[in-house]
Amino acid sequence: MTYLLRRLEFFVVTLWAALTLNFILPRLLPGGPEVALRTRFHGRVNPAAIKSLEVALGVNNNDSPFQQYLSYLGNLLHGDFGVSIGFFPKHVVDVIMLALPWTVGLVGMATVIAFVLGTLIGIVSAWRRGGVLDSVLPSIFVVTSAFPYFWIGLICIYVFSITLGWFPQAFGSSSEVSSEWSWTYISDVLVHSILPAFTIVLTSIGGWVLTMRNNMITTLAEDYVKMARAKGLSPARIMFHYAARNAILPNLVGFAMSLGFVISGALLVEIVFNYPGLGTFLRQAVNNEDFPLMQSLFLLITLAVLLAVTAADFLTAWLDPRTRERA
Amino acid sequence: MVEYAAASGPVRAVDRVSLTLAPGEFLAIVGESGCGKSSLLFAIAQLLSPPAEIVSGSVRFLGQDMVTLADEDLRHLRWRSYSVVMQSAMNALNPVMTIGEQLRDATLAHEAMPGRMLRRRSEEVMRLVGIDPVHLQSYPHQLSGGMRQRAMIAMALLFTPQLVIMDEPTSALDVVAQRSLMIQIKALQREFGFAVLFVTHDMSLVSHFSDRLAVMYAGQLVELGGTRQVFKDSLHPYTVGLMQSFPSIIGERQVLQGIPGTPPDLARPPAGCRFHPRCPHVMPVCRVEESPVFTRSDDLVRCHLYANGHGPIASIHQRHD
DSSP, X not given: OHHHHHHHHHHHHHHHHHXXXXXXXXXXXXXXXXXXXXXXXXXXXXXXXXXXXXXXXXXXXXXXXXXXXXXXXXXXXXXXXXXXXXXXXXXXXXXXXXXXXXXXXXXXHHXXXXXXXXXXXXXXXHHTTTSHHHHHHHHHHHHHHHSOHHHHHHHHIIIIIIISOOSOSSSSSOTTSOOSSOHHHHHHHHHHHHHHHHHHHHHHHHXXXXXXXXXXXXXXXXXXXXXXXHTTOOHHHIIIIIXXXXXXXXXXXXXXXXXXXXXXXXXXXXXXXXXXXXXXXXXXXXXXXXXXXXXXXXXXXXXXXXXXXXXXXXXHHHHOHHHHTTO | OEEEOOTTSOEEEEOSOOOOOOTTOEEEEEOOTTSSHHHHHHHHTTOOOTTEEEXXXXXXXXXXXXXXXXXXXXXXHBTTTEEEEOSOHHHHSOTTSOHHHHHHHHHHTXXXXXXXXXXXXXXXXXXXXTOOGGGGGSOGGGSOHHHHHHHHHHHHTTTOOSEEEEESTTTTSOHHHHHHHHHHHHHHHHHHOOEEEEEXXXXXXXXXXXXXXXXXXXXXXXEEEEHHHHHHSOOSHHHHHHHTTSOOSSSOOOOOOOOSSOOOOTTSOOSSSTTGGGOTTOOHHHHHSOXXXXXXXXXXXXXXGGGGGOSSOTTOEEEXX
16 A cells, blocks of 8 residues: 555656646747747738737736746646647647547557557567567567658558558548548548558567567576476466566556557657647647647646556556565 | 587486385485486476476386376376475465465366365365465465475475475575474375475485485486485495585584585586596596496495495495496
């Protein structure tokens, strides 16, 4: 119990630190939202209108940085993330809600698939060390993981969609299919997600395969695995309950972290496939110096990573009895 | 014969060792670290894993050769007919499962059993080794070293097998715990009548408990005989050396003598008798020719001193292996 309390304490402190950094960092960037606004509407809107816009957005006011910091924290507590500058007059929350399902769906599923598949391949290839599977698959995935994923994405688009025409080239769904919960819409979204998901899985699976295989090989040399064999347990039980169950523990935190980073989207993959996810929005926010959106996205990413790591800590505590008392 | 594959060629860890164990017998195998005693044990238990493998020989148990037995058949024999107690109980128990879960695992692998009976059986074996059954809910790291070792023995007794193979089960314990564990093992053996194959480097530990003693050196069996017999009247110069290297509680005070030199590298064993570089009785023949095995009823010694009926005991006969 103390262990879990300490993890929660850590969570709160880190969250505060992240919020503060999140406040400071964008203000260190050159330029500012007011400059961006003026550039954007240059010559088309009269200065008075710009002035009122600035007031509406709450930028370029004369508060001291500390006052800004306090009102920033206060607004966050009320769930008020402000109005987006790039997508004015939409609220940041609405903009994010637009993109979030796409990214969570695509990158989240791809990450889970890569982890599960990679872990399974790692387990089996360590179990049959030196076998056919072990000598082929890990080497292949190491190579694919070394490729940058926007490059793999481009190759995939060229081969599977331009040359073979099996899959659509870009976007999250077809414009001619209306976005309602119908079977045609769902299958359309699925078809659109296959190539980007494949790209993410292909480039991220290698790490899971290798780490799991190495953890497994170390664990398989443990006496309790030999003991499990001596007990005459079935090979599957030894492989999963005795070897893999112990070997997976160090990988859980890494998996949680990567789940947290799902929110940031696989930025380049989303750009390559023109996918309407958070990664694409983040890029636009940076280009527009859209402070509220940028800050909220960074905040969301931090929050997601922190939540995921805390969840991993709880999961580890549940799976590994030794951590429960280590606090 | 057991060989370990190594980059420089195979290393023979167990070389032409032949042992017979009678039902209910307590046989101790002693020797220095690296003499192949644990390799021999794991070869018998069919637990060698690469790079170690049995290159030739057989292990006959209950009328079957376990070396050629199919994995699936072997699996049914394991634990039910023979069980293993490993050297370090901390590492031999799965750290993420409770003792109870591990007992249940071993039981269910061989017998479908309703939960209530299973619990009763588990509590029974825990009481046998003197641990409170509440510790079925404990994880290995919550028990002391001695308790973990007892829990392992409890696990080994789930099916009251015919043979319990023990690899230095007491080496991680202090002397007091060692002795009480040995007494308990012996008592359990008397009660259930299983045979024990016990590997240790501590001769004085087994002196009061084993029926017969096998001495290994550099992968070979150099002497085998009744424990009393070997202690009173060691035949092989190596055994004699071992006897002089630990103190006797009774008897007069004497200077302990170690055996000079170190055990040979098994990748490049010395020519002739493997013990000759360290032997006080070395003869010219020892340097060139390996000694045959000489037997006297069930006893055995591998040393040139006993060739042609010479040496202290005339009734020794040469055996061809």
